[in-house]
Amino acid sequence: MLWKILLSQKDTGTPHETQIPPWELPLTTTTTTSPQIIPPSTTKLKFAGLLIFIPSYYDFVRLRNALKADDSAEFATVSEYSRNAEVTRARARFYHGQRRVLLYTERAHFYHRYRIRGIQDVIFYGLPDHGEYYSELVNLLEERGAGGGGRGFGAGAAGGSAASLATAHQATVTALFCRWDVLQLERVVGSGRAKKMLQGESGTYMFC
Numbered sequence: 001m002l003w004k005i006l007l008s009q010k011d012t013g014t015p016h017e018t019q020i021p022p023w024e025l026p027l028t029t030t031t032t033t034s035p036q037i038i039p040p041s042t043t044k045l046k047f048a049g050l051l052i053f054i055p056s057y058y059d060f061v062r063l064r065n066a067l068k069a070d071d072s073a074e075f076a077t078v079s080e081y082s083r084n085a086e087v088t089r090a091r092a093r094f095y096h097g098q099r100r101v102l103l104y105t106e107r108a109h110f111y112h113r114y115r116i117r118g119i120q121d122v123i124f125y126g127l128p129d130h131g132e133y134y135s136e137l138v139n140l141l142e143e144r145g146a147g148g149g150g151r152g153f154g155a156g157a158a159g160g161s162a163a164s165l166a167t168a169h170q171a172t173v174t175a176l177f178c179r180w181d182v183l184q185l186e187r188v189v190g191s192g193r194a195k196k197m198l199q200g201e202s203g204t205y206m207f208c
Helices: 057-068 084-095 106-112 132-138 162-166 179-189 191-199
Strands: 010-015 050-054 075-078 101-105 121-124 172-177 205-207
Touching: 050 057, 050 106, 050 132, 057 075, 057 101, 075 084, 084 101, 101 106, 106 132, 121 132, 172 179, 179 191
Parallel strands: 010 172, 050 101, 050 121, 075 101, 121 172
Antiparallel strands: 010 205
16 A cells, blocks of 8 residues: 555554553553653644544544543544534644644544545554555645644744744654554555564664
């Protein structure tokens, strides 16, 4: 699926080590992420526009609850259970930078294929079961400062030039995976690459 990606950005794959399958861990355990990948507070993000794609609804609930516990978190959610009005509101707030993070489930994408605007960075909280979703979401990345609402903040939010921040940021895509994600990984990078990535000693794999 990498050949279907149209934009130029950094793709990073990060193995997540675990001794038992994620589906056997208790609901309260975070299985596929770490504070080094997703900041504990969204106010620490330098830019708005972070889309977090989550294949499992249970992982969606974990992450949503963790962000809710942070009073300073600025995030929106779109899941398969979101009502139309909730989806419209979440997409608008995300696009205009009023919510810096958008949590988006795989089943919501499966049913609706929302064209979400304002995406500057993507984190795959787990690899999608449908490999084509990887390229579909990566191709939604927008160039920062290419128009639209206040998608940058900091200087821009204080009345400065958001466009001046654009040159300092390159869109990134981070995908988290573990040894049980072999089939999903193969659908994205191919069998040969997947084998090397799962057997390799490196903690990070980058495609530029």
